[in-house]
Amino acid sequence: MFEIGRLCLKIAGRDAGLKCVVIDKLDDNYVLIDGQTRRRKCNIKHLEPLDKVLKVKKGLGHDDVLKELKKQGIEVKEKVKRIKKAAPKTEEKSAVKKETSKKEEKSAAKPKKAVKKAEAKPKKTVVKKAKATVKAKAKKK
Amino acid sequence: MPAGRYKSRSLRRVYTKLSGSKVVVHYKKRKPSKAVCIVCGDALKGVPRERPYKMQNMAKTKKRPSRPYGGVLCSKCMRAKLKEKVKNV
Numbered sequence: 001m002f003e004i005g006r007l008c009l010k011i012a013g014r015d016a017g018l019k020c021v022v023i024d025k026l027d028d029n030y031v032l033i034d035g036q037t038r039r040r041k042c043n044i045k046h047l048e049p050l051d052k053v054l055k056v057k058k059g060l061g062h063d064d065v066l067k068e069l070k071k072q073g074i075e076v077k078e079k080v081k082r083i084k085k086a087a088p089k090t091e092e093k094s095a096v097k098k099e100t101s102k103k104e105e106k107s108a109a110k111p112k113k114a115v116k117k118a119e120a121k122p123k124k125t126v127v128k129k130a131k132a133t134v135k136a137k138a139k140k141k
Numbered sequence: 142m143p144a145g146r147y148k149s150r151s152l153r154r155v156y157t158k159l160s161g162s163k164v165v166v167h168y169k170k171r172k173p174s175k176a177v178c179i180v181c182g183d184a185l186k187g188v189p190r191e192r193p194y195k196m197q198n199m200a201k202t203k204k205r206p207s208r209p210y211g212g213v214l215c216s217k218c219m220r221a222k223l224k225e226k227v228k229n230v
Binding site for chain 1: 207208209216219220223224227
């Protein structure tokens with residue numbers, strides 16, 4: 001019943017109501033299917049055989065399966081890949097951000113050091129002064 | 142003794158444990174009846190039984206199984222319906 005090339009209807013799960021072709025027989029109970037459904041292992045109980053058998057080789061690729069289905073007038077909706085569309089925008093933005101951030105870092109790095117030096121110097125002088133006063137007091141004593 | 146309005150059983154009683162081994166009765170409105178398959182009348186699996194204010198905040202994917210006729214037909218009736226459709230075409 002479920003020989004290779006048999007056109008089937010998936011009747012269980014989220015792919016229910018979609019048509020598919022048997023590509024490989026894995027087991028007494030399981031077959032590999034592809035077509036409008038995802039390419040996946042499937043229990044025979046979840047398939048309803050239809051009247052057509054397509055000329056399909058064992059383990060045929062996804063694109064070739066779609067071609068065979070098109071000959072039968074069964075079209076497959078292509079999935080819209082959202083991730084790829086969003087990716088270039090973020091890359092551009094991130095690239096711009098990187099450039100700006102680098103510039104900022106360069107411009108920001110110099111004054112920071114200067115500030116640090118400015119901060120560090122007076123402290124030392126204060127300490128020195130304090131030491132000097134302590135020494136002076138000791139001498140006086 | 143409970144107040145007069147809580148004596149009737151129109152509200153369900155929820156016993157909640159508090160700290161200090163106290164047990165308090167909370168009165169809550171009753172849950173609606175189970176969702177049912179239109180064809181066979183069996184209770185639907187995967188459809189939560191909650192008051193509308195809780196259902197509102199739930200995601201759509203949590204309110205029904207993600208298959209054709211999900212939340213309307215049970216899986217058996219859905220299979221029968223799909224098979225019928227194919228045979229008639």
